[in-house]
Amino acid sequence: MKSLDAKLAEIRSNPRSRAFILADAKDADMAFGVRAPGPRRYLAGRGARPAQFSPEVWGRDEFGYRNLPEFLDVIREIVSQGVVDIMLMSAYVNEQLSIKEGLFGNSKVTPAARANDTTDVWAVRHGCYTREPSQPFRSATIDQIQCGQVECDRSGTEFPGANLGLYSVTFVNELDQDREALLWYKQFREEAERKTFRHFLEVFDPNVDSGIPAEKLGEFINDNILRTLAGVPEAGRPQFLKIVYHGPRAMEELAQYDPNLVVGILGGGAGTTYDAFRLIHDAQKYGARVALFGRKINHAEHQLAFIEMLRLITDGKVDPAEAVRAYHGVLQAKGIQPHRALADDLQLTDQSMAYDGSAARRATVEVRGNPVVTAGSSTAAVPSKPVASTKPGAEPETDAWPVLPTGKPDFGRMTSDQRRAYDAARLHRKFG
Secondary structure, X not given: OOHHHHHHHHHHHOOOXXXXXXXXXXXXXXXXXXXXXXXXXXXXXXXXXXXXXXXXXXXXXXXXXXXXXHHHHHHHHHHHHOOXXXXXXXXXXXXXHHHHOOOOOOOOOEEEEEOOOOHHHOOXXXXXXXXXXXXXXXXXXXXXXXXXXXXXXXXXXXXXXXXXXXXXEXXXXXXXXXXXHHHHHHHHHHHHHHOOOEEEEEEEXXXXXXXXXHHHHHHHHHHHHHHHHOOOOHHHOOOOEEEOOOOHXXXXXXXXXXXXOXXXXXXXXXXXXXXXXXXXXXXXXXXXXXXXEOHHHHOOOOHHHHHHHHHHHHOOOOOHHHHHHHHHHHHHHHOOOOOOOHHHHOOOEOOOOOOOOOOXXXXXXXXXXXXXXXOOOOOOOEOOOOOOOOOOOOOOOOOOOOEOOOOOEOHHHOOXXXXXHXXXXXXXXXXX
């Protein structure tokens, strides 16, 4: 039996169970393109794979991303480790590893594929798609995920590919947009039920201004989820949810509503190691039973050690600060240079929760004022870059720009120098 199925059964039969489902989201090639495999600082044990760049075009250290063969090696290594319960991939990577290679045949890890790719994940370089209200779209069909072609042979019940998919919905608080997204989800659910294809539901926060205060987004998302699923019988319901963690109140409100509804969180941007470890710890404490981390794992200095620490936290064996120290100890033992000094990596920071990393503030709330476990660490969230005063009429500082009373940039009052400063800061938040 796959570990996912065993844990889902245990969670639903025993609300007090500590069983926790951990997923590695390696599906970013459906969003980022060349950057999707992540920085090349970490390679699997197999090492570098063929990649040739012309020296007159590329500097020696200029091209820093893994190629696809190196990315597949990392996935193979993590599946072999056997600590995660789910490996989420694109339909193409699923075909290479599940269908052609049979990687998951003797593994307790469940393969899964992204079943749709709404426009708010089209985070290509120089593109503007993520700034527009999310629109529904599906590249892969269920048959292509299950068996790698347009139509599967359905004379049996087993398929060589994945039989679990992530379906994503982004509510933006606009009637026509949200109705259209739900019509696409309804069509998908009905097809999935006919083809006995399991899915889990990802619900993103609005990717554009919704008019809802940040501290109320958890309520907006919770109500939309429960309202949407109220019309869905058990045969068509998702196996679990994947949502932004909006703090203890929002999590407990949703998790306690229906014992059959398994709630999971998404990871968001990379952030510090303490950000990741504290997030999974707090979410579990207040009711989450699943975590799907993408960039937090994919950008780690050593992915296997990072995943091991996540599991130790969810098993209750270490607290987040202890896990950060242990992780740095592993890096030191392996001679790996950490992204940050230990003291800096123990900080809790503000992070963007937008898929492309462009949001100016973190969507999760109730972070400020939460005590950090260890003495001497910061006790408040720290913004990644100072911004101009949000008071109406405030004069911008040297490296800032005019803002509206809401705190958003006032493009109408910006000089060309201020616009360049704003663009540079936004890029710093995205890629810095």
